[in-house]
Amino acid sequence: MNAPIPRDIPLPLPASEGLLEILLIVSFVVHIIFVHLMVGGSLFSLVCQVKGLDVPDYDRLANYIMRSITVNKSLAVVMGVAPLLIINTLYAPQFYASSALMGDVWMAVIPLVTIAFLAAYAHKFWWNRFVDFKVMHIGIAFLETTIFLLVPLIFMTNVNLMLFPERWPEVKGFFSAMLLPNVLPRYLHFLSAAVLISSLFLVWLTGRRAFALEAPVNTLRILDVRRFFYSFALGAVLVQVLTGMLAWITLPAEGMSWTVTIWLFIGGVPAIPAVWLIWRDLNEQARNAFKHFNKVVGLFAISILIMAYARHEYRVNSLTDHNMAIALKTTNYRAAALQAKQDADYIERMKPAVSQSGEGDFQQYCAACHHSELPTVGPAIPEIKTIYANDPEGFVRWTRSPGKKRPESMKMPGFSHLSDNQLQAIARYVLAREE
Numbered sequence: 332m333n334a335p336i337p338r339d340i341p342l343p344l345p346a347s348e349g350l351l352e353i354l355l356i357v358s359f360v361v362h363i364i365f366v367h368l369m370v371g372g373s374l375f376s377l378v379c380q381v382k383g384l385d386v387p388d389y390d391r392l393a394n395y396i397m398r399s400i401t402v403n404k405s406l407a408v409v410m411g412v413a414p415l416l417i418i419n420t421l422y423a424p425q426f427y428a429s430s431a432l433m434g435d436v437w438m439a440v441i442p443l444v445t446i447a448f449l450a451a452y453a454h455k456f457w458w459n460r461f462v463d464f465k466v467m468h469i470g471i472a473f474l475e476t477t478i479f480l481l482v483p484l485i486f487m488t489n490v491n492l493m494l495f496p497e498r499w500p501e502v503k504g505f506f507s508a509m510l511l512p513n514v515l516p517r518y519l520h521f522l523s524a525a526v527l528i529s530s531l532f533l534v535w536l537t538g539r540r541a542f543a544l545e546a547p548v549n550t551l552r553i554l555d556v557r558r559f560f561y562s563f564a565l566g567a568v569l570v571q572v573l574t575g576m577l578a579w580i581t582l583p584a585e586g587m588s589w590t591v592t593i594w595l596f597i598g599g600v601p602a603i604p605a606v607w608l609i610w611r612d613l614n615e616q617a618r619n620a621f622k623h624f625n626k627v628v629g630l631f632a633i634s635i636l637i638m639a640y641a642r643h644e645y646r647v648n649s650l651t652d653h654n655m656a657i658a659l660k661t662t663n664y665r666a667a668a669l670q671a672k673q674d675a676d677y678i679e680r681m682k683p684a685v686s687q688s689g690e691g692d693f694q695q696y697c698a699a700c701h702h703s704e705l706p707t708v709g710p711a712i713p714e715i716k717t718i719y720a721n722d723p724e725g726f727v728r729w730t731r732s733p734g735k736k737r738p739e740s741m742k743m744p745g746f747s748h749l750s751d752n753q754l755q756a757i758a759r760y761v762l763a764r765e766e
């Protein structure tokens with residue numbers, strides 16, 4: 332493995348690993364559902380606005396969607412905080428590395444989301460002003476939708492990159508990370524899930540009495556509106572299955588195992604009866620048109636949970652080797668650090684013996700300024716000997732923190748960093764020296 336192996340910071344986790352993993356899966360599912368609604372809702376609103384160019388009812392529908400997804404947008408972001416923090420905690424070395432490798436684009440998520448939010452709010456509040464100015468009207472929806480499509484791609488690129496440390500050396504920023512084999516299939520899988528989940532949400536939303544009361548649609552029948560959304564659900568499931576297969580095929584082998592594969596396929600199984608039920612609902616008479624809707628939603632809920640679990644398993648698998656390598660490196664490092672400290676302590680303890688003669692330290696610290704015969708920068712040795720002949724303690728005191736004595740010379744630097752033993756040894760050496 333030629334993967335860079337960072338060293339971990341050995342700090343205890345704030346909770347047990349198992350608990351954090353469960354929290355990660357659950358909070359991620361909640362987050363991703365709102366993300367689906369946000370992305371899919373923006374897409375549907377855009378589609379309805381474009382259709383609204385011909386049939387004004389669709390424009391009113393677009394407005395209704397826009398108003399009802401706003402809350403999902405905020406929830407998507409807020410609910411993303413928990414899984415992001417847990418990922419940061421559980422996979423610190425890998426997530427840090429992948430975020431850093433695409434740092435500029437990763438950081439750009441914040442301004443991007445801000446812009447998209449502002450655009451969405453402006454659009455919602457000034458809908459009626461924009462509505463006759465089509466370029467602006469659809470343009471702003473397009474901008475917002477584009478950003479909402481881009482942000483998940485950035486996230487996906489990052490959480491994909493973090494799984495494959497052996498690719499880190501070759502990755503040059505966001506785009507090359509995005510082109511790693513598995514990202515685009517997974518992204519398409521995500522997009523069709525967004526369409527699927529938000530279309531189901533819209534079928535539900537337009538089936539509520541509140542919708543009928545507000546009656547945003549005049550010429551269209553509510554039944555047809557609901558069928559319009561429901562048929563998107565049908566199409567989206569089919570794309571889901573195809574992109575799911577593609578994502579599975581392109582999934583790098585590192586994290587693959589039979590368990591992951593089996594769970595992924597089990598997760599896909601509910602799609603079969605769901606397709607069948609949607610198909611039947613779509614072909615029913617008005618009275619029974621959405622008879623199986625709740626079952627369909629239930630089937631997909633099961634599917635999402637299983638998929639989220641399989642996804643987590645894959646991540647655990649693909650990082651096992653790397654985590655072991657990191658743990659090993661960290662252990663070795665700590666052992667080496669401990670050894671170095673012990674060596675340093677040993678040398679420190681031996682120091683008095685080493686510098687007992689004081690000569691070595693004198694040569695190292697003092698000789699540059701104190702010559703054996705002539706005054707140079709500082710006074711010569713004989714002069715010092717005369718002053719301190721009977722006062723080695725005074726010598727040490729001066730050397731540790733010199734005063735200012737001779738007007739013509741500079742101030743001597745202090746040597747408070749030398750130990751008492753060293754200074755005393757220097758004093759003994761200088762004062763006993765034969766010149």
Ligand code: HEC
Nearest residue numbers: 696697700708709715730734735736737740741742743746
């Ligand atoms: C950067 C030059 C420099 C170095 C290095 C230096 N000294 Fe001095 N030393 C001086 C100067 C200059 C004076 C005179 C200072 C004054 O009179 O104010 C001086 C004065 C002294 C004196 C005489 C103090 C007195 O009472 O007149 C002693 C003793 C002395 N140094 C010891 C040392 C020892 C021991 C070391 C090494 C641990 C050392 N010096 C390193 C520049 C230096």
